[in-house]
Amino acid sequence: MCITAHPDDEAGGFGGSLLLYHDRGAETCVVCLTSGQAASNRGSAKNDQELAALRRAEFTASCEMLGVSDSVILDYPDGQLYRQDLYRVVCDLTHHLRRFRPQVLLTFGSEGGLTGHQDHSMASVFASLAFHWAGRENRYPDQLTGGVKTHRTQKLYYVTGDFTLPGRQPVTVSPVTTCIDIREQLETKIAAFKIHETQSPLASMFEQSVRRRGPVEMFHLAASINFGPAAQETDLFDGV
Numbered sequence: 010m011c012i013t014a015h016p017d018d019e020a021g022g023f024g025g026s027l028l029l030y031h032d033r034g035a036e037t038c039v040v041c042l043t044s045g046q047a048a049s050n051r052g053s054a055k056n057d058q059e060l061a062a063l064r065r066a067e068f069t070a071s072c073e074m075l076g077v078s079d080s081v082i083l084d085y086p087d088g089q090l091y092r093q094d095l096y097r098v099v100c101d102l103t104h105h106l107r108r109f110r111p112q113v114l115l116t117f118g119s120e121g122g123l124t125g126h127q128d129h130s131m132a133s134v135f136a137s138l139a140f141h142w143a144g145r146e147n148r149y150p151d152q153l154t155g156g157v158k159t160h161r162t163q164k165l166y167y168v169t170g171d172f173t174l175p176g177r178q179p180v181t182v183s184p185v186t187t188c189i190d191i192r193e194q195l196e197t198k199i200a201a202f203k204i205h206e207t208q209s210p211l212a213s214m215f216e217q218s219v220r221r222r223g224p225v226e227m228f229h230l231a232a233s234i235n236f237g238p239a240a241q242e243t244d245l246f247d248g249v
Contacts, residue, residue, distance in 0.1 A: 010038040010111035010162070012102060012136035014090065014128035015045040016068035016082065017205040021215060022122060022168045023115055024075050024198035025191025025226045026245065031076030032194070035246075038079040038109045039072055040102065042132055047087035052207030063207050071201040079109060090131035095138075100149050102139035107152060110160045112249050114140050118167035118229065120180045133167065140165045140232065163235075163249050166228040174218075183229035187242040192224035 011023045019027065019039045027037050044061035054060035065082055072080040083101060085093055106114070116136035121129040142148035144161035153159065169183045191198065199219060203212050230239045235248050 010040065010106065010109055010113070011115040012132055012139075013039060013041045013116070014126065014132040015043055015048070015087065016041060016064040017045070017071070017202060017208050018129075019068070019077070019080075020071050020075065020198060020201035020205070022117070023226070024071075024201050025194040025224070026115070026189050026228075027075045027077055028194040028197055028201075029189065029191055030245070031078075036078040036109075037076065038105075038111065039077050039081070040105050041068060041080075041082045042085045042090060042098070042135070043087040043128065044068075044082050044084070045087050047089075048208065050208050050210050052209070054207065060207065064205070067205045067207060071204045074197060074201045074204060081105065088128060090128045090135075093131075095135070098135045099138045099142060100152075102135055103143045103149050104152055104157075106139055106143040106162060107157050107160045111162050113164045113166065113245050114162045115166050115168065115228070115245075118169055118183045118231075120182055122168060123170050123172075123174050123177075123180065123182070125178050125180045137165065137231070161234060163233065164230060164245070165232040166245065167231050169227050169229045170222070171227065172222060183231070185227045186230040186239045187228040187245065189226045189228070189245065190224065190243065191226055195219070195224045 045064040046057040046061040051060050117129040117133040119130050119133045144159050167183050199216050
């Protein structure tokens, strides 16, 4: 499962890994917290409602291209995740973890990813709490009906990198523990990002950045049910 903040995050941050593990037979899920209605790039949308509808459709098409088995956009306000009730948002994400029951969870680091976006930071906070709380009977016990059970996801990863973006506020990224080779998925990752036509002004910069740093997605292993020091990995399912 991958928890993101905006439509296009699934392709830009995680698209290669989502497609790679789909190709290997894994079921994948993306839960996106907002419909991206506050974006600066707005395509043909005349208002926030039109932009939200366009971005939802783009998200669905991108997830289909990346082989995502289950994709969900929640209805939290874009650009305002820091104002939301933490307990409520984590409740929503805990429910999705208990429903989909992933072995591995991907999200941003609390720095907000390489862009430092505050919505990315909040997605990290919410997702990290849900990762831990979904396995506890004393967290949201009202969800545990109709066959829904607690679920301990085995590994939590934050997307990270070994570089920063120029012209941005400073970010302090998590150390790279896991490098995923996406050379066979790179072109599809770029194409999936370009499906987000409302964000087309970003497409060229995104493609240049991705090609410059090579066919790899980098992650930081933030938590694991396995004890011991973190080893350098080339597979998100190592030890699972």
